[in-house]
Amino acid sequence: MAPQQEGETETANSYSTGNDGQGVGFKSKVTVVGSGNWGSVAAKLIASNTLKLNSFHDEVRMWVFEETLQTGEKLTDVINKTNENVKYLPGIKLGKNVLADPDLDNAVKDANMLVFVTPHQFMEGICKRLVGKVRGDVEAISLIKGMEVKMEGPCMISNLISEQLGINCSVLMGANIANEIAVEKFSEATVGYRDNREIAEQWVKLFSTPYFMVTPVQDVEGVELCGTLKNIVAIAAGFVDGLDMGNNTKAAIMRIGLREMKAFSKLLFSSVRDSTFFESCGVADVITTCLGGRNRKVAEAFARNGGKRSFDELEAEMLQGQKLQGVSTAREVYEVLSHRGWLQLFPLFTTVHEICTGRLPPSAIVEYSEKEPRLSLLEDSTRYTK
Numbered sequence: 131m132a133p134q135q136e137g138e139t140e141t142a143n144s145y146s147t148g149n150d151g152q153g154v155g156f157k158s159k160v161t162v163v164g165s166g167n168w169g170s171v172a173a174k175l176i177a178s179n180t181l182k183l184n185s186f187h188d189e190v191r192m193w194v195f196e197e198t199l200q201t202g203e204k205l206t207d208v209i210n211k212t213n214e215n216v217k218y219l220p221g222i223k224l225g226k227n228v229l230a231d232p233d234l235d236n237a238v239k240d241a242n243m244l245v246f247v248t249p250h251q252f253m254e255g256i257c258k259r260l261v262g263k264v265r266g267d268v269e270a271i272s273l274i275k276g277m278e279v280k281m282e283g284p285c286m287i288s289n290l291i292s293e294q295l296g297i298n299c300s301v302l303m304g305a306n307i308a309n310e311i312a313v314e315k316f317s318e319a320t321v322g323y324r325d326n327r328e329i330a331e332q333w334v335k336l337f338s339t340p341y342f343m344v345t346p347v348q349d350v351e352g353v354e355l356c357g358t359l360k361n362i363v364a365i366a367a368g369f370v371d372g373l374d375m376g377n378n379t380k381a382a383i384m385r386i387g388l389r390e391m392k393a394f395s396k397l398l399f400s401s402v403r404d405s406t407f408f409e410s411c412g413v414a415d416v417i418t419t420c421l422g423g424r425n426r427k428v429a430e431a432f433a434r435n436g437g438k439r440s441f442d443e444l445e446a447e448m449l450q451g452q453k454l455q456g457v458s459t460a461r462e463v464y465e466v467l468s469h470r471g472w473l474q475l476f477p478l479f480t481t482v483h484e485i486c487t488g489r490l491p492p493s494a495i496v497e498y499s500e501k502e503p504r505l506s507l508l509e510d511s512t513r514y515t516k
């Protein structure tokens with residue numbers, strides 16, 4: 131297969147829908163690992179397609195991190211009884227072919243397509259539990275926006291999955307506020323794949339609906355870094371909202387944030403394509419997340435409280451069990467920047483972390499002084515672009 135060229139995009143409709151070398155009559159079994167807000171919507175999207183497409187088993191298993199609800203019932207039991215994730219996606223039917231399963235080993239054992247969608251901080255533990263438990267021929271996709279930092283350096287979640295489980299892992303990212311997709315408002319998304327276009331085609335087929343348009347690009351790292359880094363930009367945008375600084379300032383934050391996302395991604399992986407930043411996973415996700423995401427919302431509350439209430443406290447109070455990714459991602463990126471001597475190159479990423487940890491006040495997000503530029507709104511735009 132010829133590699134995709136810079137600037138070249140593919141439409142979801144450009145693929146054939148064969149049986150991918152598994153033999154005529156083979157049906158793929160899909161398991162979703164995770165059942166939070168986006169995990170539940172992903173299961174709903176997939177379940178609507180497995181019913182329609184002959185190449186998939188109807189049933190979609192969804193692994194649930196079990197918890198007891200205030201009613202005393204188990205979340206899994208309630209999902210299976212009502213067909214609704216009453217805690218993380220109330221009011222939305224998932225599809226009768228979604229089966230919630232609290233047993234991780236059981237949920238994955240027969241699947242040949244695994245969809246990972248949990249907050250990123252839990253993935254290392256989940257991968258450890260899954261070693262030796264998944265099928266040898268399984269293909270994975272990560273919808274997780276986040277990264278780990280190890281002694282050796284940064285490790286993307288798709289890479290963690292690939293390395294720990296010995297399986298190929300694609301990614302799906304995009305301007306995807308789950309609650310909007312849950313009520314079938316039109317959205318786009320980007321599948322990032324490594325080198326096997328047929329696999330990308332399978333994922334596109336599994337996720338695409340008339341209201342969810344998926345475009346594959348051959349740039350796993352670029353797509354995943356976009357999804358990961360935009361959460362830091364969303365925290366910065368929330369600070370701007372909390373300080374009532376207005377739309378022009380927020381647009382400046384988005385522009386500078388997008389530029390830092392691109393510069394950081396390209397410094398980590400020279401293979402990352404410029405064109406990826408114009409896909410749904412890039413500029414579109416920066417916009418939606420800075421307008422309507424959870425990271426933005428909690429960061430706004432943090433700034434309105436003058437940084438006096440911690441993110442952990444605000445997250446618990448405002449999100450009812452849902453998790454932010456931006457604060458930990460800012461810390462993880464800061465570790466990489468300081469280890470590599472790049473802090474000065476990334477004033478927005480650096481400042482967000484220093485505000486989150488209380489070293490700087492929220493207003494520092496746009497402070498500029500001749501002596502010590504924090505967020506260099508005036509900096510030379512060629513400084514860290516190739």
Ligand SMILES: NC(=O)c1ccc[n+]([C@@H]2O[C@H](COP(=O)([O-])OP(=O)(O)OC[C@H]3O[C@@H](n4cnc5c(N)ncnc54)[C@H](O)[C@@H]3O)[C@@H](O)[C@H]2O)c1
Nearest residue numbers: 165166167168169195247248249252274275307308452453
């Ligand atoms: N919600 C969105 O709009 C959205 C959209 C696109 C991408 N994402 C990304 O998808 C990923 C998952 O987010 P989400 O919105 O589905 O989750 P969420 O924040 O809604 O829910 C938190 C989930 O974590 C689970 N959990 C809590 N403790 C756990 C533990 N110790 N081990 C394992 N699981 C545990 C909870 O059961 C729950 O399912 C994140 O990386 C997020 O950035 C979210």
Ligand SMILES: O=P(O)(O)OC[C@H](O)CO
Nearest residue numbers: 304305306307423424425
């Ligand atoms: O609500 P957030 O801030 O986690 O963002 C949700 C999605 O990632 C937006 O695409």
